[in-house]
Amino acid sequence: MSFRLLTNIGRLWTGSEIWSNSAVLIHDDRIAWVGPAAQLPSSLPGVLEDIVDVDHVENLGGALVTPGLIDAHTHPVYAGNRWAELAMLSGGASQGEIIAAGGGLASTVTVTRGTDPWTLCNQVRIRMRDWLLSGTTTIEAKTGYHLTRDGELADVRLLRSLESEPGMPRVHATFLAAHALPPEYFGRRHDYVDAVGRWCPDAAAAGADSVDVYCDKERFSDHEARWILGVGRASGLLPRVHAGGDPDCGAARLAAEIGCASADLLNGADDDDVAAMARAGVTAVLCPAVVPESGRMPPARALLERGATIALGSGHSPGTNGITSMALVITLAVAGLGMSVTEALRAATVGGARALRAADRGALTRGRLADLVAWDADHEGAFAWSYGLRPYRVWRGGQPVSP
Numbered sequence: 001m002s003f004r005l006l007t008n009i010g011r012l013w014t015g016s017e018i019w020s021n022s023a024v025l026i027h028d029d030r031i032a033w034v035g036p037a038a039q040l041p042s043s044l045p046g047v048l049e050d051i052v053d054v055d056h057v058e059n060l061g062g063a064l065v066t067p068g069l070i071d072a073h074t075h076p077v078y079a080g081n082r083w084a085e086l087a088m089l090s091g092g093a094s095q096g097e098i099i100a101a102g103g104g105l106a107s108t109v110t111v112t113r114g115t116d117p118w119t120l121c122n123q124v125r126i127r128m129r130d131w132l133l134s135g136t137t138t139i140e141a142k143t144g145y146h147l148t149r150d151g152e153l154a155d156v157r158l159l160r161s162l163e164s165e166p167g168m169p170r171v172h173a174t175f176l177a178a179h180a181l182p183p184e185y186f187g188r189r190h191d192y193v194d195a196v197g198r199w200c201p202d203a204a205a206a207g208a209d210s211v212d213v214y215c216d217k218e219r220f221s222d223h224e225a226r227w228i229l230g231v232g233r234a235s236g237l238l239p240r241v242h243a244g245g246d247p248d249c250g251a252a253r254l255a256a257e258i259g260c261a262s263a264d265l266l267n268g269a270d271d272d273d274v275a276a277m278a279r280a281g282v283t284a285v286l287c288p289a290v291v292p293e294s295g296r297m298p299p300a301r302a303l304l305e306r307g308a309t310i311a312l313g314s315g316h317s318p319g320t321n322g323i324t325s326m327a328l329v330i331t332l333a334v335a336g337l338g339m340s341v342t343e344a345l346r347a348a349t350v351g352g353a354r355a356l357r358a359a360d361r362g363a364l365t366r367g368r369l370a371d372l373v374a375w376d377a378d379h380e381g382a383f384a385w386s387y388g389l390r391p392y393r394v395w396r397g398g399q400p401v402s403p
Contacts, residue, residue, distance in 0.1 A: 002028055003054040004370075004398055007037060010062030010378045015350045015363030018380075024065070025054070026370040029397035034364050058400075060374050063392050064382070066345065067364050068137025068371030069326035070352025072285045073264050073313025075176075076127045077155045078145040079120050080111035082318045105145075105180050108318045112145040121158055127316075128162055130324040131169050132401055135391040137371035138170040140313070140356055142212060144179030149199050152177045153206045160207040167401060170371070172356045174240060175203035178213040178220055178228050193224045197231040204235045209356075210261065211237040215251035222250040229258060238357060240264065244292060247273055256280035262311065262355045265290060266298040274299055278306035283355040286347070287315030288332040289323055300337035311351035312344065327375075327389040334384045341384050370398035 004026040012022035014034065023040050025033040025048075032047055033040070042051050085093075085103035098104055112120065131139050143155040156173050163171040177196045185192040200211055211232030213225040219242075220228075229239040239258060243251035244265030252273035255263035263277060264285040277284060286298045303310055312333055314323040323329060326348050333344040353362025361369045374393040375382065382389050394401040 002056075002398070003032070003048060004056040004058065005051070005054045006058050006060055006065070006372070006374075008059045008061060009037075009065045009374075010060075011064045011380070012364065013064065013066045013345065013380055014365065015067055015346065022065075024364065024370075024372065025051075026395075026398040029370055029399075031364060031366055031368050031370050033366060058393075060393070062378055063374040064377045064380060065364075065372055065374050066380070067349045067362055067368075068373055068394070068396065069135050069330075069348045070311070070356065070362060071131060071136050071139045071314050071316075071326050071329070072262065072283075072311040072352045072355040073142075073287050073315055074139050075142045075144060075315075075317035076124055076139070077120070077141065077143055077158065078108050078112050078318045079115035079123060080108060080318065082108065085319070105319060106183060108145050109147055109180075109182065113148070113151065117154065117158075121162070124158060125162055125165070125168075127324060128168050128171075131326075132167060132394065132396065133391070133403065134325040134327060134388075135373040135375070135394055136169055136324070136326045137373070137394070137396050138172065138352065138356070138358070138361060140172040140174055140210075140352075142174040142176040142179075144176035144212075145318075147177060147179065147182035149177075149195070149202070152199065153202055156203055156206040156208045169396070170361070172210065172358065173208045174210040174212045175200065175208040175232070175237065176212040176214070177203075178225070180214065180219055193220070193228065196228050200228070200232040200235040200237060203232075204237050208237055210240050211235075212240040212242060212264075214242040215254065216242065216245035216249055218245075222254045225251065226254060226258065229260070233258075243273075244268065244290075252277055255282050261357055264313065265315075266303075267292050267296045269299055271302065274302045274306050274308065278303070278308040281309070283309045283311050283351065285311045285313050285355050286333070286337065287313045288329060288336045289321045290315035297336060300333070300339050304339075304343065309351055309354050310339075310343070310347040311355035312347045325388045327383060328387055330383045331387050331389075341380055345380055345383060371396055
């Protein structure tokens with residue numbers, strides 16, 4: 001058994017409480033005790049006979065400590081980049097013009113399919129490492145850039161294998177074959193929807209945790225999403241839905257009706273969507289760095305006022321942004337969504353755990369996973385000031401992460 005004591009914590013943000021001059025005792029990969037340093041017990045019955053027997057003691061020099069951050073929406077498994085089309089988009093080009101120029105999601109599918117597995121794995125490994133070093137100890141990682149059975153299942157296995165490597169964040173793998181209609185299924189839409197449903201049991205067997213559908217006028221209808229998510233749930237996968245389009249698509253209300261674990265993006269959500277999600281207990285995953293052509297931002301304040309749980313995601317993907325810092329996402333949520341620092345930090349920890357249905361993380365309480373971050377700051381207000389606050393130290397499962 002291994003014990004690690006973190007002392008001289010200037011400010012400890014647990015997810016529900018804030019303590020000054022605190023300490024955390026870690027037993028193997030779990031939190032054994034947390035609280036004000038003055039109340040540190042001399043022993044823990046059944047766990048530790050004498051606090052002096054602790055293996056490692058780390059003085060954090062008065063730093064701010066929080067739970068490890070959780071990125072609840074990422075698309076990290078892809079090859080190539082779409083920088084040229086992002087430049088076009090910033091210059092006012094429409095999606096139609098970008099697609100006509102050879103851009104769009106289909107271009108990433110083409111490059112990803114043509115990339116050898118070893119190269120793709122190395123690229124994903126580098127991205128995942130960046131998340132952990134920035135203080136993000138868990139990511140929700142979607143597939144969706146192969147759009148073939150074998151390719152999508154290989155992506156799930158890739159994520160699972162990388163998670164087991166040293167220096168990687170924890171992974172919640174989401175099967176997103178229903179990201180878009182692949183070119184070889186042009187004119188055979190129903191066949192592809194049926195195929196994705198048949199692949200769901202295989203995705204679960206490969207290690208996927210969730211199934212997601214991009215429900216939008218340009219992607220998949222609410223009827224198609226309902227069928228795929230139903231098959232996925234029957235296969236043991238948590239249902240999620242991309243609900244970033246017009247509310248007429250019904251994606252957010254579908255999520256509420258069938259009890260999805262999360263509805264993501266929500267840039268077009270209206271009051272009825274917000275009310276339905278709040279009543280159903282669906283977690284709203286907001287990505288403040290993802291702004292659609294409409295320019296609409298998700299209704300964070302309305303969701304909070306209704307009592308809905310909010311999680312935050314980077315929305316990392318080749319066609320939107322390359323953010324791997326959830327500290328930056330917290331800042332963007334404060335600046336762009338009107339959330340307080342406390343609300344945004346809670347969404348990036350407790351809310352993320354709720355979105356992933358991962359009750360073993362997201363807060364610093366006894367029995368939870370010892371995923372923690374000591375920040376180069378002495379107060380959580382630094383998240384609102386520093387665009388991309390850097391960690392001073394990161395622990396995953398009680399073990400310090402080497403830079």
